[in-house]
Each structure stands twice: as C-alpha cells, then as structure tokens.
Amino acid sequence: MTITAKYCAECDRLYHFDKYHCMVCFSKNLEEKELNGRGEVYSFTKIHAAPKRFATLAPYNIILVDLEEGLRLTARYEGDELAIGKQVIFSEKVDGAYVFR
Numbered sequence: 001m002t003i004t005a006k007y008c009a010e011c012d013r014l015y016h017f018d019k020y021h022c023m024v025c026f027s028k029n030l031e032e033k034e035l036n037g038r039g040e041v042y043s044f045t046k047i048h049a050a051p052k053r054f055a056t057l058a059p060y061n062i063i064l065v066d067l068e069e070g071l072r073l074t075a076r077y078e079g080d081e082l083a084i085g086k087q088v089i090f091s092e093k094v095d096g097a098y099v100f101r
C-alpha cells in the first residue's frame with residue numbers, strides 16, 4: 001500500500017491529500033504524488049479513551065510524523081517503544097487513518 005499527497009507542478013509544492021487547489025498559485029491541477037512513506041516522529045501520545053469507531057483499538061499510540069517530503073501527518077503507530085525522532089515507515093491506511101510502524 002502506498003501513501004500519496006497532492007502536488008502542484010507549477011510551484012513544486014506538496015499538500016495533504018484533502019487539498020483541492022494550490023495555496024500559492026491557486027491552480028486546481030494538483031497531481032497525485034506517491035510518497036516514500038518514511039518519516040520521523042515529531043510528537044506522540046497514547047489514547048486511552050478513543051472515539052467510538054476506534055474504541056476497540058484503545059489504548060493505542062498517535063504520532064505526529066514529519067515525512068521526508070516535508071509534510072506533517074497525524075497517524076496511528078503500531079510497534080515498539082516510541083520516542084521523538086524515531087524513524088517510522090507507513091504501513092497501511094485503515095478506515096481513513098494512516099498507520100505507521
């Protein structure tokens with residue numbers, strides 16, 4: 001499974017997947033760009049009281065990931081001990097949530 005972002009070829013800028021026009025040149029011709037899925041943990045927290053749709057997963061770790069391409073994402077983390085600066089990699093997208101390990 002791959003992780004993608006929106007890309008404006010005119011400005012050479014990346015945006016989160018939910019953007020529909022470039023914030024700089026307002027071009028609506030954003031392309032889908034595949035990312036390498038690698039990033040570094042910027043921050044993290046453990047969720048004990050989860051929203052209903054994720055309740056069966058609790059407790060689980062939520063991380064802010066700085067992707068190598070420069071975007072910052074919120075994701076769920078499945079793996080060993082977490083630390084700020086830890087290298088993580090995209091694993092899958094489940095119910096609209098990014099999962100890293």
Ligand SMILES: [Zn+2]
Binds near residue numbers: 008011025026
């Ligand atoms: Zn642009």
